Amino acid sequence: MIQSDKRPVQSDFANLTDYSLQRPQGMKRFYVFVHFTDDSTCLWSNIFALDRRTAHLLVIEKFNDCLDYIGSINVHESEY
DSSP states (O other): OOOOOOSOOGGGEEEOOOTTOOOOTTOEEEEEEEEETTSOEEEEEEEEESSHHHHHHHHHHHTGGGGGGEEEEEEEEOOO
C-alpha cells in the first residue's frame, strides 16, 4: 500500500528540543506541536511538568511573543 508522506516539509518545520535535559523525579514528560497560521509547525519536547495544564502554560509562556500567529497547540504526554 502506498501512503503519502505526511511529515512537514523541512522548511516549514522547527525543532526546539533540548535533548540534554533529564526528567526530574516526580515530573511527567510532555511534547508539543505548535501549528502556525502560515502552515509551519514547531516541535518542542522534553517539557517537564506535573500535569498537562502546567505543560500547556509553559508552552504559552514560551511562545508568548507570537500568540497571534498560532493556529493550534497540541500537547502530548510522552510514555518514556
